[in-house]
Structures are given as C-alpha cells and as structure tokens.
Amino acid sequence: AASLDALLWWISKHKHSLLDKKQRFTFDFLAWRGTVRKIMSSLFNNETDxxxxxxxxxxxxxxxxxxxxTELNIEFGQTPIEQRMCYWGHKFEDYLCSETPPLFPCPKKLFSLVNLATLGVHTLLYGSEIDACTQDSILIDENNPAATKNSHNGTDSSIQHKKKRKxxxxxxxxxxxxxxxxxxxARKYGKWWSQCFLTGIEQILLGFRDDYGVVRQIQPLLIKDIET
Incomplete structure (x- = not known):
C-alpha cells in the first residue's frame, strides 16, 4: 500500500494554507486516490475485501x-505470465511518455497531483498518481505564477493564453x-471511471496487445463514453 509520507511532505510545504488560526487542518480527510477508489468500488465489486x-x-x-x-494471496499467487503482464504495462507507459524510452521500465518515477474535493459537508484532500499529460498542456510555475511552460517544447507563454491541463x-x-x-x-470500466473521475481525467489511452505483449493498436477512450 502507498505510504502517506509523500502527502505529509506536501502538507508541510503548504501548511500555511491548510491550517486555521487554531492550527487545525481545514480539510476533513486525507488519503491517496486508491483508498477512495477502494471504498467507491465496494458498490459493484464484492470479490475482494x-x-x-x-x-x-x-x-x-x-x-x-x-x-x-485476500490481496496478499492474489499478489503472491501471480503466475510468471501475470507478472510479465505487469512489466508490459510499465513498458508501454515508458514508450508513450518518453522520446527515448529506457531499456527497463522505471515505475519509481512518479508524478502526482493533490486534489481538493467536497463530499456533502466534508472536505477531502487526496493524492493521485498521473500517467501522462498531452503535449499541448501548459503547467504553472509556482515560483513564477505570471509565466507558464508548455510541457512539449518548454517555451513560456502568457498567463492569458494558459490552456487547461489535459x-x-x-x-x-x-x-x-x-x-x-x-x-x-467490461467489469474494469467501473474502476477506470472512478480512477479518472476523481482526478478530472477525460481520456484513457488504450493499447491493444496480443498474446506476446506486443501492442498492435492504440485507441483513445473518452470517460463520457463509459458514463453513457
């Protein structure tokens, strides 16, 4: 299970906006997105606890x-081919997200967001690991909010031309x-939807592989199509 250390580190860097005058947190719950997904998945998944x-x-x-x-039995009971399938997934991400993919996948190199959401009267702060963003996405430099950077060519743009990050x-x-x-x-659609919904992701990029792990076709799947 993912440790909360990274989220606690992030809180230490932003505590001025997360603590009130009594030094109490302004949010009600803190978790990783995967934790929230487990609770949400209980509505349609009764196979795992x-x-x-x-x-x-x-x-x-x-x-x-x-x-x-149950989870430990599933993890340690994986066959060699099931373990290899996990490798295929990491390697596919490497090829899509790098101009010069490494020989071996690097799953430890993660990029995460911290999301603030409301659920009824409660406030939820949770971290989400992100696979990738589109080339035309523009990221804000916290040290210089007046300038933004294009994730593809690294050029600065005026804040007036800032696009929504995808x-x-x-x-x-x-x-x-x-x-x-x-x-x-099809049973995975519920998990895919909750994973993307919680982070505001509008699109999944699907790689269709064969028996040997070779991706023969890539096709986008819009989250709104899952909802309908």
Whole structure:
C-alpha cells in the first residue's frame, strides 16, 4: 500500500494554507486516490475485501490502506505470465511518455497531483498518481505564477493564453480493438471511471496487445463514453 509520507511532505510545504488560526487542518480527510477508489468500488465489486486504518490528528482523519489476506494471496499467487503482464504495462507507459524510452521500465518515477474535493459537508484532500499529460498542456510555475511552460517544447507563454491541463490515463488490454474487448474487461470500466473521475481525467489511452505483449493498436477512450 502507498505510504502517506509523500502527502505529509506536501502538507508541510503548504501548511500555511491548510491550517486555521487554531492550527487545525481545514480539510476533513486525507488519503491517496486508491483508498477512495477502494471504498467507491465496494458498490459493484464484492470479490475482494479491504482494510483501512484511520487516525485523527488536528481535526482531520488520515486514511491508510493495509493489505488483506485476500490481496496478499492474489499478489503472491501471480503466475510468471501475470507478472510479465505487469512489466508490459510499465513498458508501454515508458514508450508513450518518453522520446527515448529506457531499456527497463522505471515505475519509481512518479508524478502526482493533490486534489481538493467536497463530499456533502466534508472536505477531502487526496493524492493521485498521473500517467501522462498531452503535449499541448501548459503547467504553472509556482515560483513564477505570471509565466507558464508548455510541457512539449518548454517555451513560456502568457498567463492569458494558459490552456487547461489535459491528463491522460494509460492502459494495456488484451484485445484487437475497441469492438473486440473481452467481456471481463467490461467489469474494469467501473474502476477506470472512478480512477479518472476523481482526478478530472477525460481520456484513457488504450493499447491493444496480443498474446506476446506486443501492442498492435492504440485507441483513445473518452470517460463520457463509459458514463453513457
């Protein structure tokens, strides 16, 4: 399970905007997106269980996932081919996100967002790992808010021309094309939707692989198409 250390580090850098005059947090819950997804998935997934630890500190609840026996059995019971499939997924991301992909995947190189959302009367602060953004996305430099940087060519642009950042989720599936999706893949739509919905991602880039892990076709899937 992902540690909260990275989120705690981020909070330490932004505590001036996250603490009130009484030094209590202005949000109600802190977690990773995966933790929130586990709770959301309970509505349609009864095959796996989950265990979440909660601690209250300065008025906020910190949520951390602990592996259950079921999850550990699934992880350590993977066959060699299932482990290789995980490698294929990491390698596919490397090829799509780098002009010079490394020989071996680098899953430790992560980029994450911190999202602030409301659920009824409660405020939720959660981190989300992001696979990629589009080439025309423009990122804000916190040290110089008056300037923005294009993620593709590194050129600065006026704040008036700032575009909405477009993040993309990357998936590899066993199918020839969108019409040939296996029926079991359809069950993943709920997980894909919740993963993207929580971060405002509008598009998934699907790589359709064969039995040997070779991606034969790449096709986008809009989140709004899953919703309909």
């Amino acid at each position: 989950w265990r979440i630890g909660v601690i209250r500190f300065r008025g906020a609840y910190f949520l951390h996932v602990f592996h259950t026996e 993040f993309v989720e990357i998936k590899v599936i066993y199918a020839k094309n969108m019409l040939d999706l296996h029926t079991s893949t």
